Amino acid sequence: MKKVKLTLKDVAEKLGVSTATISNAFNRPDQLSAARRDAILTACKEIGYSGPNKAAQILRKGHSNIVAVVLADNIGYMVSDPVASTFIRGVSSVLQEAGKHLLLYAGNATTILDVADFVDGFICYGAPQNTKLGDELKQQSKPVVTVDFNLEGCPSVNIDNEEAAYQMALSAIEEGDSVAILGLKLIDSPSTCRIYDSPLLDAETAISHRRLDGYMRAIQDRHATISNDWIWHLPESGGNFARQAAKEALSTTDRPRTILCMSDIIAIELLQCALGMGIDVPGELKITGFDGIDEAARTRPQLSTVCQSSIEKGQVAARLLLAGDDAKSEVLSFELLSGETI
Amino acid sequence: MKKVKLTLKDVAEKLGVSTATISNAFNRPDQLSAARRDAILTACKEIGYSGPNKAAQILRKGHSNIVAVVLADNIGYMVSDPVASTFIRGVSSVLQEAGKHLLLYAGNATTILDVADFVDGFICYGAPQNTKLGDELKQQSKPVVTVDFNLEGCPSVNIDNEEAAYQMALSAIEEGDSVAILGLKLIDSPSTCRIYDSPLLDAETAISHRRLDGYMRAIQDRHATISNDWIWHLPESGGNFARQAAKEALSTTDRPRTILCMSDIIAIELLQCALGMGIDVPGELKITGFDGIDEAARTRPQLSTVCQSSIEKGQVAARLLLAGDDAKSEVLSFELLSGETI
DNA sequence: CTGTTAGCGCCTTCAG
DNA sequence: CTGAAGGCGCTAACAG
Numbered sequence: 001m002k003k004v005k006l007t008l009k010d011v012a013e014k015l016g017v018s019t020a021t022i023s024n025a026f027n028r029p030d031q032l033s034a035a036r037r038d039a040i041l042t043a044c045k046e047i048g049y050s051g052p053n054k055a056a057q058i059l060r061k062g063h064s065n066i067v068a069v070v071l072a073d074n075i076g077y078m079v080s081d082p083v084a085s086t087f088i089r090g091v092s093s094v095l096q097e098a099g100k101h102l103l104l105y106a107g108n109a110t111t112i113l114d115v116a117d118f119v120d121g122f123i124c125y126g127a128p129q130n131t132k133l134g135d136e137l138k139q140q141s142k143p144v145v146t147v148d149f150n151l152e153g154c155p156s157v158n159i160d161n162e163e164a165a166y167q168m169a170l171s172a173i174e175e176g177d178s179v180a181i182l183g184l185k186l187i188d189s190p191s192t193c194r195i196y197d198s199p200l201l202d203a204e205t206a207i208s209h210r211r212l213d214g215y216m217r218a219i220q221d222r223h224a225t226i227s228n229d230w231i232w233h234l235p236e237s238g239g240n241f242a243r244q245a246a247k248e249a250l251s252t253t254d255r256p257r258t259i260l261c262m263s264d265i266i267a268i269e270l271l272q273c274a275l276g277m278g279i280d281v282p283g284e285l286k287i288t289g290f291d292g293i294d295e296a297a298r299t300r301p302q303l304s305t306v307c308q309s310s311i312e313k314g315q316v317a318a319r320l321l322l323a324g325d326d327a328k329s330e331v332l333s334f335e336l337l338s339g340e341t342i
Numbered sequence: 343m344k345k346v347k348l349t350l351k352d353v354a355e356k357l358g359v360s361t362a363t364i365s366n367a368f369n370r371p372d373q374l375s376a377a378r379r380d381a382i383l384t385a386c387k388e389i390g391y392s393g394p395n396k397a398a399q400i401l402r403k404g405h406s407n408i409v410a411v412v413l414a415d416n417i418g419y420m421v422s423d424p425v426a427s428t429f430i431r432g433v434s435s436v437l438q439e440a441g442k443h444l445l446l447y448a449g450n451a452t453t454i455l456d457v458a459d460f461v462d463g464f465i466c467y468g469a470p471q472n473t474k475l476g477d478e479l480k481q482q483s484k485p486v487v488t489v490d491f492n493l494e495g496c497p498s499v500n501i502d503n504e505e506a507a508y509q510m511a512l513s514a515i516e517e518g519d520s521v522a523i524l525g526l527k528l529i530d531s532p533s534t535c536r537i538y539d540s541p542l543l544d545a546e547t548a549i550s551h552r553r554l555d556g557y558m559r560a561i562q563d564r565h566a567t568i569s570n571d572w573i574w575h576l577p578e579s580g581g582n583f584a585r586q587a588a589k590e591a592l593s594t595t596d597r598p599r600t601i602l603c604m605s606d607i608i609a610i611e612l613l614q615c616a617l618g619m620g621i622d623v624p625g626e627l628k629i630t631g632f633d634g635i636d637e638a639a640r641t642r643p644q645l646s647t648v649c650q651s652s653i654e655k656g657q658v659a660a661r662l663l664l665a666g667d668d669a670k671s672e673v674l675s676f677e678l679l680s681g682e683t684i
Numbered sequence: 685c686t687g688t689t690a691g692c693g694c695c696t697t698c699a700g
Numbered sequence: 701c702t703g704a705a706g707g708c709g710c711t712a713a714c715a716g
Contacts, residue, residue: 005483007693018702023695032701048481054459055406056693059397059708065456066445075444076431079421089418096448101457102417103408104434104444114407115443117396117709139390141347349709360687365711374685398709401692459693687716692709700702 006049015043026051058118067095067321068119070105070112070133072126073236079104081238082293083263083310087125087147090314098322107133116140121321123147124154127206145321147313150205155327157317161207164306164334165214165260165290172258172288172304172342173222180230180256181215182245182266184208187233192244194229208262211290215260230256234266242269250274250285257286258342264289264296264305271299271341287341301340308334348391357385368393400460409437409663410461412447412454412475414468415578421446423580424635425605425652429467429489432656440664449475458482463663465489466496469548487663489655492547497669499659503549506648506676507556507602507632514600514630514646514684515564522572522598523557524587524608526550529575534586536571550604553632557602572598576608584611592616592627599628600684606631606638606647613641613683629683643682650676 012019017040024031025040044051058064069091071078078084092102103119105112107128113136121143128134134151137144146156173179186208187198200209212231219226230252232245246269249259261267267289271281279285281301289296292307313332320327354361359382366373367382386393400406411433413420420426434444445461447454449470455478463485470476476493479486488498515521528550529540542551554573561568572594574587588611591601603609609631613623621627623643631638634649655674662669 008695009693018704019694020696020704021702024701027695036701050455050481052695053693054456055401055404056459056708057695058460059401059692059710060694060696062397062708064397064460075434075438079427079430079434080424082422085421085427088421092417092421092446092448096417096451102446104446106434106438109438113392114396117398118400118406350711351709361709362688362711363686366686369711378685394711395709398692399711401694401708402710402712404692685716687714689714690712692711694708695706697706698704700704 006047008052011044011047011049014047015040023052063120064101064118065099066101066103066119067091067318068103068105068112068115068122070107070122070124070128070137072107073129074108075104075106077236077238078107078125082265082295083237083291084125086293086310087314087317090311090316091123091318092314093311094315094318094322098318100322109133112136113140116142121145123317123321124149124151125317127202143321143324143327145317145327147317148207155320156329157313157320157332158207158329159308159332159334161210162214162217164308165211166218167214167336168288168290168304168306169215169218169260170221171336171338172260172286173218173224174257175222175224177222177224177257177286178230178254179215179219179224179226180232180249180252180259181212181226182232182234182242182249182259182261182270183212184234184237184262186212186231189233190235192235192241192248193233194248195231195233196228198233211262224258234262237263237265242266243273246270246273250277250279255279255285258288259285260288262290264291264293264303267303267305267341268295268299271303282341292335292337296337296339299339303337304339304342305337306334307337308332348389350394353386353389353391356389357382365394405462406443406460407441408443408445408461409433409660410445410447410454410457410464412449412464412466412470412479414449415471416450417446417448419578419580420448420467424607424637425579425633426467428635428652429656429659432653432658433465433660434656435653436657436660436664440660442664451475454478455482458484463487465659465663466491466493467659469544485663485666485669487659487669489659490549497662498671499655499662499674500549500671501650501674501676503552504556504559506650507553507604508560509556509678510630510632510646510648511557511560511602512563513678513680514602514628515560515566516599517564517566519564519566519599519628520572520596521557521561521566521568522574522591522594522601523554523568524574524576524584524591524601524603524612525554526576526579526604528554528573531575532577534574534576534583534590536590537573537575538570540575553604566600576604579605579607584608585615588612588615592619592621597627600630601627602630604632606633606635606645609645609647609683610637610641613643613645624683634677634679638679638681641681645679646681646684647679648676649679650674
């Protein structure tokens with residue numbers, strides 16, 4: 001209906017008051033009497049003025065109430081991943097309560113600078129696939145909170161991945177077992193493969209390597225055996241990557257006694273594969289997962305895994321970002337779910 | 343590192359050219375020689391100027407490259423719903439390619455006006471839970487595309503829900519069958535219940551009612567029987583709503599021969615429930631779903647359902663929005679998947 | 685091809 | 701409580 005765009009100035013004229021008063025009526029109730037304010041507000045509603053233009057406010061005030069959530073990968077994949085979507089759910093609940101908006105950003109985007117100017121901050125879920133984004137994030141001036149990885153100088157939300165992996169592996173492995181690992185992104189390759197001697201990626205910060213460290217420590221403590229051709233790299237949890245790796249791992253002539261999986265999605269795929277091949281779990285093969293997604297509790301036999309609360313991660317990350325400068329990194333707790341696969 | 347924020351003017355001074363030239367170097371390559379442009383761009387990179395401030399551009403140009411996707415419900419629920427997240431995936435793929443950003447908006451938000459000023463348009467997935475948003479959407483001036491429902495004057499993306507439901511029901515129901523329906527949001531209630539004589543919601547536009555119409559037409563054509571205490575209202579697909587309704591429907595003394603479900607999520611829940619009670623499907627009970635989610639193809643027995651491509655819906659919706667004024671509504675095709683539950 | 689100018693719509697002193 | 705004024709940082713005309 002209304003196609004004319006009213007400005008603050010128009011309204012001020014029409015009501016015969018100063019622009020400052022209108023502005024204050026909307027933004028600073030303490031600057032004028034309640035009666036006056038009410039009168040103005042209702043008058044505005046009648047003329048069809050819904051408040052100061054947001055684009056102008058963003059420029060003038062320097063903030064927008066928009067928070068960018070930078071996902072590790074493309075948006076499509078991330079949104080259908082149960083762990084990531086649960087995380088987003090956590091973030092959005094806190095943001096919505098705080099009246100902030102949620103801009104979804106792909107980790108494979110070319111740059112982040114095209115939103116850095118107007119966004120109020122970044123929540124970064126997993127190391128962005130495009131590593132350049134990490135640098136840009138450091139260069140720009142808006143606050144950043146990272147989750148499941150670290151960026152120099154930014155508060156982060158994590159669990160102790162090394163310890164979680166260690167405990168999980170320790171409870172799965174028995175003295176002298178032969179072990180294989182279905183990992184996440186360990187090396188720089190777009191497809192499923194064993195790592196062999198490939199140079200490891202970001203060995204210090206990536207959660208996949210923290211988990212790997214934990215697994216290896218447990219393997220040593222248990223005097224179990226593994227070699228680098230029994231460690232698989234998976235570019236991501238989803239799709240066929242897990243199935244391929246599962247097939248490979250199960251068709252080795254000397255099949256491992258225990259397979260440690262860095263995500264539940266992978267573990268579930270492996271479990272289905274194994275059962276399909278008539279392998280007895282856990283009699284002939286033990287399997288562990290990681291994450292504790294809902295579906296893991298519904299598998300038969302029930303998956304043994306590490307539970308971490310993605311929703312809490314999201315909430316904490318959002319709160320850290322909103323807290324501003326005095327935000328300090330948090331390490332969240334995890335819990336072993338001893339199912340029936342070990 | 344760099345904490346000083348350079349402005350276009352600063353840069354122009356530093357390089358000894360006019361501000362317009364710098365602006366043109368970034369925005370309108372045709373306005374200056376390639377050599378000059380290159381020189382300027384590299385100089386900018388050196389001083390650490392990454393381009394014109396976006397907030398200012400939004401104000402000045404009147405657009406932001408941000409598209410709001412308004413979900414029916416709260417963001418958290420929507421993101422974990424397989425149908426919705428697939429839709430989002432479709433939208434995001436097109437937007438990303440077009441260099442647009444994706445702002446996720448909850449359908450239960452209080453207002454939409456706080457982004458209308460700077461967003462380039464709205465894609466509305468399902469009727470927003472907060473019905474006020476629909477009115478606001480019409481009042482404001484940015485383009486809107488609706489999906490799975492209609493808003494006066496806005497292009498929309500739909501399938502022919504009535505016809506799809508009709509065909510699905512027709513192939514499930516046999517002469518004289520007794521039928522029940524597990525529906526979606528049919529009346530105004532926050533919990534699962536039978537509709538009885540409650541006033542129907544938005545009867546003309548809501549997809550749930552189009553589907554209901556289709557079901558009823560098939561029931562009539564087959565001389566089958568149903569009554570309004572055999573039609574369930576579910577506030578949403580997820581959670582326990584489906585389980586509750588399934589239990590109710592299966593525990594009636596005179597159990598229906600056929601149950602038509604308005605989503606696969608509901609149908610799968612019903613199927614599990616029925617199997618758990620030892621009911622033979624489809625021998626004693628026939629079930630149909632709606633949507634064609636991946637999981638539906640994996641149930642045992644395989645679910646009979648209506649397949650629609652959510653990803654395509656998302657892509658089409660995004661393209662319609664980007665097309666601007668000459669966008670016209672589209673009706674997408676569907677397909678019956680005759681599984682083993684009828 | 686380059687420089688100048690007038691806003692985009694608002695918020696915030698500051699003096700009244 | 702009001703009115704005027706100076707930008708926030710940029711772009712699109714228009715001159716040159």
